[in-house]
Amino acid sequence: MSDKSINRDFFSRLNLFIQTHTALMAVFIAIILLIATFIVSPSSLNKVFFGNIILLTIILSIPAAGQTMVLIGGGMDFGVGAVMSATAILTTYTMRGQNGHFLQVFFIAIAIGAVVGLINGICSVKIGLPAMIVTMAIANIVTRMQYILTDGVLSGSASPALAATVSYRIFGVIPAIVMYAAIIWPITFFILNKSRYGKQLYMVGNNPTAAGLTGVKVDKIRIISYVFSGVLAAFAGILGAAYMATARCQIFDGYAYDSLIAVIIGGTTFAGGTGSYAGSIAGSLVMILLSNLLTSFNLPSPMRNILNAVILILLLMLYNRSKSVRQ
């Protein structure tokens, strides 16, 4: 009897720990996945592997930054994938493998991201449509525009110089993309934790009515979070194009879900009001390591899909369950 109760106490404490240290949990899971990868394929323990993991994690962590902000504010942005694909296509389409044009691409891409984010924000916040549905509807339109622009064929490629700023390995290991991370990560951290905007965003996500009565412009704060998300996704699209060199339509659409799951694994919730960017970065790492591990199993693709699904559900079960009606 007492044994049982001690056991239960231990589990409830463990549960409490997991609930309150989600970012740490994500790191923990990442370490487990890393170890699993080495056990499955010891040969992958090399410079190329680490470089790739870092590179991919950073690319994912950029749209995840925007997604984190939107989720904290109580929304959801399914448009990040489509925006990334669109700006990736814009990059290759404009650059056509030539150096130069960077600023032009940069500003147009950012403008596209901002406009899409703004429309997302207005439709879901001001007009009050369900965020998931409306961002997806807008993402569809963005995707259709990619096809109309390119006629569905591959065209152009990113400039070699831009590609180098992403893929070049410093000391042969660290990909050059860390320079971008060195700018974007601190900025995101500042926005979320050290600025009034961040404080207001958390307040809005936790209790919009109270935030409004406290003097926060709730709609404005939320719309800005969507704009951030659009802009960050647009920037990630450029980097993605630089990494892939060429871009077909819908190339990065998967990032909509990937960023969402990465952020959720990192401890941000659909309900809004909690979460941290550190967690989202760790969550991104988990996502990248997971897909890497699944490929290294050398399973046939259906089995890989099934395994992926099972692991995702297990991860969600670990600490993303909502409260029971009975306390």
Add this chain to the structure above:
Amino acid sequence: MAIRESLRRFRRKPAFTGCMLFIIVLILNIVVQGWSTCMSGGVTAENIFAFFKPSALTSIFMSNLPFILITIGQALLLIVGQMDISIGVQIALVNVVCIMVPQTTGCPVWCGWLVGFAAAFAISAVCGFCCSVLRLPALLVGYALTFLIQGINVLIMNVPQGTVPMAYWKPYQSSVYKLFNNPPAFLKFLDYIPVAALVLIVVLLIWHFFSRRPFGKHIYAVGTNPRNAFAVGINPVSTQMKAFLIKGFFVGVAGICLTLMSASGNPLQCEEYGIKSLSAAIIGGMGWGGWGSISCGVFGGGFLVLIQNTVYYFFTLLSKLVAGFTVSSYWHNFVSDLIIFGGLLMTIVTAKEQRKTLQQGLKAQFKRGEKNVR
């Protein structure tokens, strides 16, 4: 007077939005399709009402019935506060099972259908278990299950293949009139009723049976506020599980319709239906949890189907009106997605209308309340 009263009541119903949008796009479709057909085939009564041609009606119903059925299923889940975006690949699963079971075991086709139904129930139960018993976020469960089900589909059937005997798919792809061997002429009107429409009506009647039972009330309570439903002795988890199983039934029917429609199997089809059915249900007037009805699903699904049809005829018409006008099919998709977005925005207009009526009700209440105080 009574008509006006019932109209007023209808305006407050959630399905009002979807119904209006549906009627608008229906009229648009009839006009555009008629016009387009007239441009190529000359102005005849038959061409003006080309939409109502038995073959056209049959074709639009049979090819879109699976989508409408899963939209209904999605609407049911939305009422109980859940959703399932893997619903699209679930009908592919039923399709794959319906083809492969007879093909590999040699059992009769209907046997395969039963197994297909069982698969639909099983996968719905799994989804329900994850969403309501384990309380995981439905969106992410649906995403994960999409992987799972696609994996299973490919394991069962690695490449598109298989056939269905004509005796099975032929009736589904025809009108009720054509079911008869030597039909008397006075039954000619039955030519306007596709068998697929009949299937839809039967499914709706089955739903009607459930909705008139206490269960039909409980789903709304559970969807709006599970705690309060729990407090009066309703088990939210089992109510949600029941809803998932009924959705499984819809998926089963939809999967068989899909099989009869294509008369073959494809493990990797219909994935986009998951999200599309969700948008359709929302356009039909559903809210998240406890707001909306099954008819929202029917109208919303119908809206999406008719939009695609209309856009197709619209571009055909344009190419005839403007000499040398050609665009790729990408433009079709672009325009229909724009209209779907417009449809979503339209729900606001009607929702505002509903809010107004609600507010009027509130004001009337205040006046009554004041009387009370005096």
Add this chain to the structure above:
Amino acid sequence: MGEVICLLEMRGIDKRFGAVVALKNASLTVKEGEIAALAGSNGSGKSTMVKVLAGLVAPNGGEIFIDGKKVEIKSGTDSVKEGFATAFQDLSLIPTMSVKDNILLGCELKTKGGFVDEKESRKVVQELLDRFHIDCDPDDYVQTLMPSTQSMLEVAKAVFRKPKFLLLDEVTASLHYDEIETLFGIMRELKAEGVSMVYVTHRMNEIFQICDTITIMRSSETITSGQVSDFTLDDIVYYMTGAKPKHHEGTGEVSAEDYTDRELVVDIQNLSIAPKVKDISMKAYRGEIVGIGGLEGQGQSEVIRAILGAVKKDGGSISYLGKPTKYKAPADGVKAGIGFVSGERNNEAMFPIRTISENIFAGNSAKGKLFKFLTSKEVKKFSQDAVDTYNIKIGKLKDPASSLSGGNQQKLVVARWIAMKPNLLLLDDPTKGVDIHSRQEIHDIIRDCAANGMTVIISASDTEELMDISERIYVFYEGEVAAMLAGENKTPEHLVSAMMGIKSSEKEVE
């Protein structure tokens, strides 16, 4: 079993929510046909006790006996089966369903085929509504009804279940006095039929009016219980708070003439806001505490929100510091130096999952440049100062705000604003459901601020509180000012008669 069989007995109930103890060895006994009051200050565990019986809270320990038999209540279904019906404080109605469906939820009337019998349902519900004097259609959506009607429906729904035990958790909080009378009438009828009731309330007079026995809880424990007739009001307050109540003297007697030389801060002329506020004119001067009194829902909170800019006015004017206001959102009001404290702290003031420090800093967060760098030190100092100054009892600044007790949460909200040094502080029933001790502390803070030149407008449902703190009182009745009480006119008798809409000849017109 002793000489008198207790129908319901709860023994040694324990409940922890994480680290927070909600119930500690709590007990309760109820006999047949008895109305048992459950009293205690906020956060003392009353509602948790009710939720245990309703099956919403799973206790960590303890036993429940009915008729001497031990029972386990594991779910709402179990609770209903044992004969409980509960009317919850935060209502268990489903807003998107009709009145009829709500009342019959979970016990639908069925035809022989197992379908819902709509016709019979409508008839039965109409009868029930008549019995409770609820004036609404069985087919109305609940979300279109007034809060007080909803509360009555909540009780009606519970009574409809023909329970052996009726649990009423602060149901009278938003009821009009005539509705309370109806309710008490029905409770007496039920009592005569042998129904046992547990009645949770904050209103002392109701305990003496209707209850037979009383059980008092303090900080998660049952302190005492007995016949109501054996207790005086002071006794109850003593057991609830652990301190003898102080009878506070009213603030200085100021006559109306004194105001001419003081700065006019708020000037409201003929304000109307549909549907509740019809024609309100009032003034507030610098350094003054102005009270707004009246029965619940006479337009008090609308007027206060209109000053802040949270509610759009339909007519009339509001001037702040001599200029007419054109606020589109509360943000504009806050920018102009107005603070707002709501009594609905869960819905309108607290950020429960954010830290205590962030909650205190919230007012500061909301004001100023969006992307200015804030150091953690700055935030920490600000909140630590507030905690120290206003004596808020906290664990750590980093704990979530939901870990605080109700009274401390409310102190936090008041402190949040006062630390911002607003020109004008608006308080909408700030001590709703706050225990007496914290209430006194909040009052002291407000008095201090007013003495330092802050203008305070406070609305309160409690007449004593209003008498206690305000210099002048505007009494609202049906969206109009029924009376303005100041100086000698400010007596409890005048206040109460004005609240009831009895316009006295002494009504002052400014």
